[in-house]
Amino acid sequence: MNSPLEQLTGELALRPLIISILDWAAVGLLLYLAFQLVRQTRTVWLIRGFLILSGAFFLSNLLGLTTLNFILDKILIGVAVAIPVIFQPELRRFLEQLGRGEIFSLLRPDRSPDFEQTALDQLLEAVRDLSEERIGALIVLEKSPIDERLLQDPGDTMDAVLSKSLLLTIFYPKTRLHDGAVLIRNWRVEAASVILPMSTQIPARQLGTRHRAAMGITEQTDALCVVVSEETGSISLAERGKLQRPLSVEQLAETLHRRYRRAETTSVFQIPALGDWTRKFFPASSSQSGNSE
Numbered sequence: 001m002n003s004p005l006e007q008l009t010g011e012l013a014l015r016p017l018i019i020s021i022l023d024w025a026a027v028g029l030l031l032y033l034a035f036q037l038v039r040q041t042r043t044v045w046l047i048r049g050f051l052i053l054s055g056a057f058f059l060s061n062l063l064g065l066t067t068l069n070f071i072l073d074k075i076l077i078g079v080a081v082a083i084p085v086i087f088q089p090e091l092r093r094f095l096e097q098l099g100r101g102e103i104f105s106l107l108r109p110d111r112s113p114d115f116e117q118t119a120l121d122q123l124l125e126a127v128r129d130l131s132e133e134r135i136g137a138l139i140v141l142e143k144s145p146i147d148e149r150l151l152q153d154p155g156d157t158m159d160a161v162l163s164k165s166l167l168l169t170i171f172y173p174k175t176r177l178h179d180g181a182v183l184i185r186n187w188r189v190e191a192a193s194v195i196l197p198m199s200t201q202i203p204a205r206q207l208g209t210r211h212r213a214a215m216g217i218t219e220q221t222d223a224l225c226v227v228v229s230e231e232t233g234s235i236s237l238a239e240r241g242k243l244q245r246p247l248s249v250e251q252l253a254e255t256l257h258r259r260y261r262r263a264e265t266t267s268v269f270q271i272p273a274l275g276d277w278t279r280k281f282f283p284a285s286s287s288q289s290g291n292s293e
Contacts, residue, residue: 050079088147119162119187120256126167127226127235128249136230137171138181138210140194141256143222146183150220155180155194162189171228181213181225196225199241207243214238224259226252 053076060069084091123139130137140146148154156177160166162184170177170192180193199215214225219241227236227243235252236245244255 053079116187116260120253120260122162122164123167123184123226124249124253124256126164127228127252129164129168130171130228131233131235131249134230134233135168135171135173135228136178136210137167137226137228138196138213139167139226140181140183140196140217141224141226142183142185142190143224145185146217146221146223150197150217151194152197153180153193153195155183155191157191158189160189162187181217201241211236211238211243215241215243218242224256 053072057069057072057076060072127137127139166189167182169175170182170189172178177192180195182189183191183194196213197216197220198209199212199219201212201215208229208231210227210229214227214236215238217223218225218238222240225238227238227245228234229236234246235249236243237247237252237255238244239259247255
């Protein structure tokens with residue numbers, strides 16, 4: 001049996017190891033939160049580009065390529081200075097969640113496909129009714145976070161559950177929010193009465209302001225934009241500054257399903273949510289809790 005002195009010596013020897021473990025665990029948690037914040041966005045490609053530049057810089061230094069090393073050094077300095085500007089939407093979102101005490105919401109499991117399917121069905125039903133009643137509508141489906149500086153007016157924040165009745169209420173001509181676009185983020189209605197940037201392209205004569213706005217926002221972002229014409233009730237889908245029109249509701253549904261299935265299968269730096277790790281390491285307990293619910 002160890003003496004109290006030996007036990008105390010062992011505890012002192014273990015303390016630096018425990019602190020080191022806690023230190024690395026905290027760093028790992030911060031990296032996990034950062035990647036959860038930027039995953040499936042164009043920011044990931046910016047990070048990859050920065051890592052490639054850094055690798056090229058160290059490689060040129062190792063091989064003695066002085067001119068290339070000098071150029072890459074200046075580029076990396078410029079990129080480091082520009083990081084707060086490049087990552088402004090992500091940093092703002094991080095600080096907002098931290099201030100509201102919602103930062104650990106990034107550790108929650110991703111929304112289930114059933115949730116997304118339900119939200120998409122609600123959207124398509126609303127578009128069908130808007131088209132039949134010839135009520136003009138402009139709906140932006142955000143993929144990567146949209147920089148608010150691109151918007152002429154960010155509109156009124158809602159953060160509401162996406163539903164058919166809510167969309168019909170917003171676009172009803174006598175409501176105060178019917179002018180402008182609705183911004184859909186993470187399959188929730190993030191904002192209404194959003195004023196989008198106009199495209200510099202000159203569309204066909206029968207196309208109006210909504211179509212130009214849809215082309216404008218999709219020229220500058222990777223968002224999709226659904227347009228319902230107030231004059232004819234025709235449905236259009238804008239992507240990368242191009243309009244697909246006219247579309248039936250069935251064609252729109254097929255296109256949106258195809259786009260989002262492709263986005264799920266081609267996402268980069270896919271990081272499992274905390275619940276996924278739990279199910280991997282504790283399959284029995286996870287399955288039991290799921291059945292009990």
